[in-house]
Amino acid sequence: MAVWDRLVGQARAIELLDRAARDAHHPETKSNSMTHAWLFTGPPGAGRSTAAILFAAAILCEKFGCGTCSVCKQVLNDQHPDVNRFIPQQITITRDESEALIRETSVMPLTGAYRIIIIEDADRLNDVSGNMLLKSIEEPHSRAVWILCTPSVDDVLPTIRSRCRTLALATPSWNEVADLLIREGIEPAMAAYSARAAQGHVGRARGLATDEATRRRRHEILQIPSQLHDLRACFIAAENIVSVATEEANAESDRRDEEEKNDVLELFGAEAGSKSKGERAARPILRELETRQKSRRTRAVRDRLDQSLTDLMSYFTDVMKLQLVGDEAELVNEDLRGQLKDFARNSTAAKTRARMEAIERARRQFASNAQPQMIIEALTIELARA
Numbered sequence: 001m002a003v004w005d006r007l008v009g010q011a012r013a014i015e016l017l018d019r020a021a022r023d024a025h026h027p028e029t030k031s032n033s034m035t036h037a038w039l040f041t042g043p044p045g046a047g048r049s050t051a052a053i054l055f056a057a058a059i060l061c062e063k064f065g066c067g068t069c070s071v072c073k074q075v076l077n078d079q080h081p082d083v084n085r086f087i088p089q090q091i092t093i094t095r096d097e098s099e100a101l102i103r104e105t106s107v108m109p110l111t112g113a114y115r116i117i118i119i120e121d122a123d124r125l126n127d128v129s130g131n132m133l134l135k136s137i138e139e140p141h142s143r144a145v146w147i148l149c150t151p152s153v154d155d156v157l158p159t160i161r162s163r164c165r166t167l168a169l170a171t172p173s174w175n176e177v178a179d180l181l182i183r184e185g186i187e188p189a190m191a192a193y194s195a196r197a198a199q200g201h202v203g204r205a206r207g208l209a210t211d212e213a214t215r216r217r218r219h220e221i222l223q224i225p226s227q228l229h230d231l232r233a234c235f236i237a238a239e240n241i242v243s244v245a246t247e248e249a250n251a252e253s254d255r256r257d258e259e260e261k262n263d264v265l266e267l268f269g270a271e272a273g274s275k276s277k278g279e280r281a282a283r284p285i286l287r288e289l290e291t292r293q294k295s296r297r298t299r300a301v302r303d304r305l306d307q308s309l310t311d312l313m314s315y316f317t318d319v320m321k322l323q324l325v326g327d328e329a330e331l332v333n334e335d336l337r338g339q340l341k342d343f344a345r346n347s348t349a350a351k352t353r354a355r356m357e358a359i360e361r362a363r364r365q366f367a368s369n370a371q372p373q374m375i376i377e378a379l380t381i382e383l384a385r386a
């Protein structure tokens with residue numbers, strides 16, 4: 001399976017990136033499909049960072065991203081020495097972090113023809129770290145490729161934007177996501193439900209389709225709006241939301257960590273738990289992997305909380321549709337239609353709007369360093385009061 005099969009609903013982007021990667025293998029042709037600085041944009045879940053990784057694999061793999069060779073596997077597992085995937089753990093990318101990334105590009109590629117630096121959440125660059133990066137993007141090392149990922153083009157300094165080639169990823173449709181899941185072996189009804197509930201977020205859809213606990217937790221979140229009868233209920237709900245997010249992040253991290261570990265062991269021809277020569281050789285890499293996995297886990301909790309708020313938002317979007325369009329409205333949470341109708345009847349569109357705004361506000365506050373628990377408590381109280 002070529003690497004591009006992992007990117008759903010992005011035919012135009014794939015065509016462009018495939019051409020660029022092929023040109024990258026023949027720099028002497030001086031074609032302009034390939035360039036050294038890219039800005040990948042798109043809503044969460046559309047596959048910005050996936051696209052960046054796949055592009056890196058296609059640039060470095062001799063067969064332009066075959067998906068099966070050792071180069072592809074290393075890139076896909078975050079283990080290729082010439083690909084640095086930077087996932088910011090702080091609210092802003094610091095000057096030091098920027099500096100370290102720039103230093104990376106001055107080193108000659110170890111095995112491949114390029115050094116590829118992927119910056120996820122490049123919207124976290126501030127003026128200082130952004131301007132530092134700008135210089136390096138303006139006069140790049142001939143073997144460096146920068147890939148910056150942000151929700152939209154307005155999320156980076158205009159000066160950076162103007163020096164990058166922009167690639168916009170669209171939110172894939174429910175059908176496209178469902179088709180992908182079916183190709184991956186999910187039963188059609190489950191694929192349809194998960195794709196719809198995930199609203200175009202591929203990773204989320206996959207999680208819902210394959211994990212019953214994830215489905216149950218989503219269902220619990222969607223029960224919250226109808227439970228906020230008094231202050232005590234608000235506090236309990238807030239605690240539930242935070243613990244659900246933590247549980248879900250841990251479940252996903254456990255699964256992913258295990259898979260990555262096994263991939264490393266496989267690369268060294270060893271089995272988990274064995275005391276073979278391969279296992280000993282893999283140890284330093286496993287240690288490094290564990291460090292990375294740990295910081296990813298912390299971040300995953302925040303991402304999950306944001307996911308819970310997205311689920312809550314889908315509830316009120318449905319309520320709003322019922323209030324404005326009526327019974328024929330198509331809903332994200334089709335399975336809860338009866339309950340949603342009751343809620344819509346007992347409220348008004350103005351109140352629903354106020355509730356949606358409260359959720360938006362809470363999401364923005366996650367970008368600050370405030371305690372998640374406090375943000376969510378304030379939110380549940382607002383939802384009850386509206």
Ligand SMILES: [Zn+2]
Binds near residue numbers: 061064071
């Ligand atoms: Zn390959």
